[in-house]
Amino acid sequence: MPHQCVKCGALYGDASEAIIKGCKDCESKLFFYVKQDYLDKAKERTSNLTKVEKNQIEKDVYDIIGDEIDKDIPVVLDIESINIIKPGKYELDLVNLFKKKQPLIYKLEDGKYVVDIMESFSKFSKK
């Protein structure tokens, strides 16, 4: 399954080193997880955005997932749960969001850590 860099839109395969170390083009560590069926949609998503918009989306995504996420750790987001069309325009898949089985952030296979966003969200919201 491919991963798409939130910032520049570059696509990487599952085992790509970029997902662990950061995007080869822009060094961003934020990725959307993209299912094969959504690949065309994902490609289209970034081709219409300006650089300013891409930067804004990356910033917004960090704001949404919370401050306690270490920005040095690569984060993979499930594109099916939250689709950011452009800054300020969001589509939410409630069915997926309500499902506990569908975490927002996936375990990185080759990574040395697991970022469980659901856990971070609960810590954040229960402060």
Added chain:
Amino acid sequence: MIKRFKDFFNKYFKNLFGKKKEVKIGLYGPPNGGKTTLANRICEDWLGEQLGNVSSVAHETREVQIKEKVVIKSGNKQITFSLVDTPGIATKIDYEEFVKEGMKEKEAKNRAKEATKGVIDAIKWLDDMETVVVVLDATKDPYSQVNITIMGNLEARNIPVLVVANKVDLKKADLKKIESAFPKYDIVGISAKYGKNVDKFYEKLIEVAGK
């Protein structure tokens, strides 16, 4: 397995020492249904203070808000709970809708971002709720994806539900339509803004939360 073990012990010891956590009642629903207006009504009626701001622009509440130790009474029954007001749940959040209401673009985009986070937070909090009050705007079509998804998930989690058909003071309000959309649930038509029928709401809430 370990979690189950922990849950069991937590439950056992809590019961043993009588330290059961206060019941949490959550207000859930689509944006602009009147969740915060109802939360304010409850807090004003029983605590003499407000909980949050209300606005005609959707997604005014973007953070989960809690009021602890709310005691409500109806007849000879009473219930003590934490009231949890949640951001409106939506499938689409578009800053242009806020711009149309007169907001500046930057502010509108920020509101959209916070509202998106709010939806995720509201869903996260659902696991902590012992009873949920689903607040619907009685002037709107109840057969929306948001409503159906919320109701379906509450049913799947076996959380007791009270449906509030709010804004019945308005001419367009159609309580019967909401009753026919969710026939399995207790439904009470109120006007949170003007306090119409809230006594009935308190009575029903004690009944549903006490089940």
